[in-house]
Amino acid sequence: xxxxxxxxxxxxxxxxxxxxxxxxxxxxxxxxxxxxxxxxxxxxxxxxxxxxxxxxxxxxxxxxxxxxxxxxxxxxxxxxxxxxxxxxxxxxxxxxxxxxxxxxxxxxxxxxxxxxxxxxxxxxxxxxxxxxxxxxxxxxxxxxxxxxxxxxxxxxxxxxxxxxxxxxxxxxxxxxxxxxxxxxxxxxxxxxxxxxxxxx
Numbered sequence: 691x692x693x694x695x696x697x698x699x700x701x702x703x704x705x706x707x708x709x710x711x712x713x714x715x716x717x718x719x720x721x722x723x724x725x726x727x728x729x730x731x732x733x734x735x736x737x738x739x740x741x742x743x744x745x746x747x748x749x750x751x752x753x754x755x756x757x758x759x760x761x762x763x764x765x766x767x768x769x770x771x772x773x774x775x776x777x778x779x780x781x782x783x784x785x786x787x788x789x790x791x792x793x794x795x796x797x798x799x800x801x802x803x804x805x806x807x808x809x810x811x812x813x814x815x816x817x818x819x820x821x822x823x824x825x826x827x828x829x830x831x832x833x834x835x836x837x838x839x840x841x842x843x844x845x846x847x848x849x850x851x852x853x854x855x856x857x858x859x860x861x862x863x864x865x866x867x868x869x870x871x872x873x874x875x876x877x878x879x880x881x882x883x884x885x886x887x888x889x890x
Contacts, residue, residue, distance in 0.1 A: 705732040720759035727752040743784060744830075744837075750781045751841050758845070785835065785880060835884065843877055 694710045695703045708716060708728045717725075730752045734741055741749075757774045765771055 702736045705736060708732075719763050720756075724756060724759055727755050731756075747781070747784055747837075747841075750777055750784070751845075753777050754781070754845060782876065785839070832884075832888075835880075839877060839880055839884075843874070 694707050699707070705728060709725070709732065712725045712728065713722065731749060734745060734749055754774065754777050757770055757777065760766075761770050761774065
């Protein structure tokens with residue numbers, strides 16, 4: 691009855707409403723600590739600044755946290771499971787793209803090492819800083835993928851343990867457990883790909 695912003699709402703409006711009414715309304719439905727997830731989404735989605743793939747991954751994970759938390763209250767006529775599945779699919783697609791990028795980076799680095807002739811010390815010193823920048827970028831990409839794998843593993847583990855706990859409330863019954871199991875199988879494949887890339 692008391693509206694901070696009247697509909698129709700944009701995403702920016704909704705995030706503002708969340709922040710305005712978090713303690714008095716939403717904090718009674720989901721853990722209040724999830725305000726940090728809302729603030730993270732607001733910070734990045736309410737600006738015109740572009741962001742990189744690692745930021746996209748963080749935003750997707752924060753979205754999943756919120757969707758998962760609200761699912762303990764209701765499935766909202768099936769909308770929440772659909773949204774959760776869509777965000778999960780985006781996370782998986784992003785992870786696959788990053789793995790491909792890392793493999794390409796790894797192959798390019800190997801080709802560069804194979805084709806670069808032995809240079810005198812003075813020329814080596816000139817190339818040294820740019821080489822370090824490229825290497826650091828590659829390390830950040832690898833770290834970003836591993837972090838994504840870790841976050842997904844944590845979310846899947848939470849879902850599995852909630853399913854095994856008879857007192858826990860879930861949003862989609864057995865399908866949630868099956869999704870978590872399939873997610874862990876995909877994680878296993880992703881980890882194997884990373885291991886092969888590192889060993890190469």
